Every structure is written in structure tokens, then in C-alpha cells.
Amino acid sequence: MKLLTLNFLTCARKTCKSAPSSFPLHPREAELEVVQADVNLAFLKNILPRLMWGELRTITGELGLPTLPDTAPERSALFTAAAAVSETTTPGVDPEAIDAPEHPAPVEEPEETPTQTAIDLHRILLETCIKEGKLVCGNCGHEYAVKEGVANFLLPGHLV
Amino acid sequence: MLPTPSTSHVCFDRVYEPAEDSFLLLDTLSTSSEIAFLHNRFAQANSKQSTPPLILEVGVGSGVVLAFVAGNTSRIFGRNDILTLGTDINRFACQAASETVRKAIKDHDPSLFLDVVNADLASTIRANSVDVFIFNPPYVPAELPDLSRHDSFNVLSVGQKSTSFEQDSYLLELSYAGGEDGMAVTNRMLEQLPYILNPERGVAYLLLCAQNKPEEVKQRIRDWGTGWVAETVGVSGKKAGWEKLHIVRIWRNSMA
Ligand SMILES: C[S@@+](CC[C@H](N)C(=O)[O-])C[C@H]1O[C@@H](n2cnc3c(N)ncnc32)[C@H](O)[C@@H]1O
Ligand SMILES: [Zn+2]
Numbered sequence: 001m002k003l004l005t006l007n008f009l010t011c012a013r014k015t016c017k018s019a020p021s022s023f024p025l026h027p028r029e030a031e032l033e034v035v036q037a038d039v040n041l042a043f044l045k046n047i048l049p050r051l052m053w054g055e056l057r058t059i060t061g062e063l064g065l066p067t068l069p070d071t072a073p074e075r076s077a078l079f080t081a082a083a084a085v086s087e088t089t090t091p092g093v094d095p096e097a098i099d100a101p102e103h104p105a106p107v108e109e110p111e112e113t114p115t116q117t118a119i120d121l122h123r124i125l126l127e128t129c130i131k132e133g134k135l136v137c138g139n140c141g142h143e144y145a146v147k148e149g150v151a152n153f154l155l156p157g158h159l160v
Numbered sequence: 161m162l163p164t165p166s167t168s169h170v171c172f173d174r175v176y177e178p179a180e181d182s183f184l185l186l187d188t189l190s191t192s193s194e195i196a197f198l199h200n201r202f203a204q205a206n207s208k209q210s211t212p213p214l215i216l217e218v219g220v221g222s223g224v225v226l227a228f229v230a231g232n233t234s235r236i237f238g239r240n241d242i243l244t245l246g247t248d249i250n251r252f253a254c255q256a257a258s259e260t261v262r263k264a265i266k267d268h269d270p271s272l273f274l275d276v277v278n279a280d281l282a283s284t285i286r287a288n289s290v291d292v293f294i295f296n297p298p299y300v301p302a303e304l305p306d307l308s309r310h311d312s313f314n315v316l317s318v319g320q321k322s323t324s325f326e327q328d329s330y331l332l333e334l335s336y337a338g339g340e341d342g343m344a345v346t347n348r349m350l351e352q353l354p355y356i357l358n359p360e361r362g363v364a365y366l367l368l369c370a371q372n373k374p375e376e377v378k379q380r381i382r383d384w385g386t387g388w389v390a391e392t393v394g395v396s397g398k399k400a401g402w403e404k405l406h407i408v409r410i411w412r413n414s415m416a
Binding site for chain 1: 209210211212214239240241243245247249251254255258270272274275276277278279280283284285286287289307308310311314355
């Protein structure tokens, strides 16, 4: 189960819906795996406003992953626009310099290269998966099991 | 015709096999009128820098519908940064459907598949988060299976190599039996729908059969309050003037 999925889930119990602490669900005793996926830069740029960054930061902290910055990266920090057709950005070159006036930025769909910030974000959101473990509600304490990557949110009859 | 996903890896002894209802959803989502509606709402060209839409399918079964959407995002929505998420009460379906969606994305459009979670309807989905909702429910008027056995039937028990006949029958019953008027499961889902749907751009596609009394269901949805719209946008199996299967599109007209 991908970490980005947790951005859209809460505790399944009706009585928890109105409690702010039912989101996000907290991973416990999680075994992680990295599943490689292609970087979709357009997606990364557009998803930023939909990310609950503080909650994501909590989750990655609980998983023992490297600490995320306090605030989400800026859209502009995710890519560098490559100047000419075959020119690739040399590492260490100031991205600002590439956007210099002699290389006017293309209006539509410029050749863009994801920055390390984008690649790191991609790794966290879409490549880091919970294989085994539990997801715990911060309000009622109910534990949902994740087995072989599939999370089980079915509640026993008396909790529905 | 847009490509239909491959489900050759799915074991149909315990997961719903794509049928007329599934294909009616695929056909409806690829009609020019639905494509125009969805482009107007979601296409990048129409809404620069709008956030990636989240597509939720409840009751994915084999995953054929969700995979169809995930593999044809540029044709259907006019963009590829689409997120897909599924749920099913049947754990075997969750696993099968994930595979179906992954394959479709690899072979066709590179959209973004999240997961299929084992859940009751959309009970675990955050409020206001769903942009496109899809549900082909268990709609047959038939007694609901006894859910008290669900936990033991939903997994292979230790040492068990394959599912038992009884287990398979139970899991398939879950895929079609809809209780009174075939509406018991759908009614529960309709209760959750306004809560999970994005108030501005959310839209739902729901399959109903004639026995579900689609006209009454649509009227009930319109009665949810101002702005709510429910219209039939696809039909199949005309029998003596009775459209057997209907796809109802449910959305809110903005108060502009
Ligand atoms: C008619 S089948 C549709 C399968 C697939 N979407 C298709 O169109 O081929 C209904 C699906 O809903 C699932 N289902 C039934 N009750 C459910 C519930 N309460 N929550 C989630 N899924 C449910 C069944 O397991 C089954 O996979
Ligand atoms: Zn809870």
C-alpha cells in the first residue's frame, strides 16, 4: 500500500468521522518495500495542493523515514526547464541560469527535468509501500491490518 | 473503441467475471457525450493547474472498469495525472484488480494507480475527496449472504491451498445479491456518496437494473437538495420497452 493512499483514507468507523484525529491513520510495526515506478512530473506538480503535508510528515516520521521539510516544496522546485533540444542540464548549474533571457522559456510543454526534490517526493508518495503492518486510528485506537500490501478496513459487526 | 483491459490472470470462481453490466460501464464512459462532460470538468486544457482528479471505484471485482479508466485517461479525461483507487469487500478481488490495473497502465496510459483496499463500500474514504465515483453494485433482488462468516471466507486459512466450494459460492453471492429490490447495498452506498464526493467537481456513475426502480432512485437523489442531478446516460438490454440496465450519472450543479 502506497503512502499517498493514506492521504485519502480515514478510520472506517462512523463515530470517528467527525473527529480530526481519525486522520491520518498511523502506521505501526510496518515493513516497507520500495516498488519502482516511472516519475510523472506533471502529476507531482499538480498534486502539491492536494497533499496534507503535515500529516504526510507525521507518517514518514512514524515510519522512521528521513524527516520531511516543514512545508511542501514549491511547484517550481520540482523541475528545471532544459534550454535547448539536446542540451541537458549539467549538475551543479544554477537552475536560474538555464532560464536566462537568451533561452526564452517555451510557452507550452517545455522540456522539463525533475529535480532531486521531485524524485524524492515521488519515492515517498508512490514508491514507498507498506507491505505488512498496522494502521491505527488516532481517535478510537482501532488497528487495521495490512497483509501482503492489502489493507483491511472491514470492521467487526459491533463496531460499524 | 478504446482498449479493454486484460483479465486473463483472474480466477472467476471467486471474483465476478466481467459481464454485460461491466461492459455497459466501459461503453458509457467512452461515449462522446460522457467524454465531453468529463473533459469539460477535468481536462488540463480547460483548467490549468487543476489538481489531479481522484477516481474511486467501489466493488472493483476483476478490476476491469477501473483498469479501463486508468489505461485510457488521456482519451477520457484529457490528462494523464489521474489517480485511481478501488475498494472491494472480497480480498481476492482486491488482489486480482490491482494486477489488472497495473497491467493496463503499463500497456496504455501512464496514469497513477494508488491501491485497492479491502473495505465495506467507501467507509474508509476521506470526506470530499472523490472526483469521479464508479459503482457496479450487487443489484439482483436476492437475499444477502450471511456476513457473519465473512472473516473466515475472505482469506485462505493456514495450510489451505485453494478456496473451498462453499467459500467461492459465498464470495460470488456477495458480487450479485442485493437484498430487497436489489437495493440494500446500493442504498447504503448512496447514503455515503454526498459525504465522499467533492462538492465542486465530484460526479458519480452508478449502475442500476430495472428491478431497482431506477426512476424512483433518481428522484430520491434529486430530493437530496438543491443542485443534485441524476440522469440516465447509458442503457443496455432493451426488453419489451424495459431497459434492463441503466447507468445513472449523479452530480451537483453549481449554484452560479
Ligand atoms: C457486480 S460486481 C462488479 C464487479 C466489477 N466492478 C465489474 O463491473 O465487473 C459487484 C462487486 O461489488 C463487491 N461488493 C459487494 N458488496 C460490497 C461492499 N459492501 N463493499 C465493497 N464491495 C462490495 C463484490 O465483491 C463485487 O466484486
Ligand atoms: Zn477510529
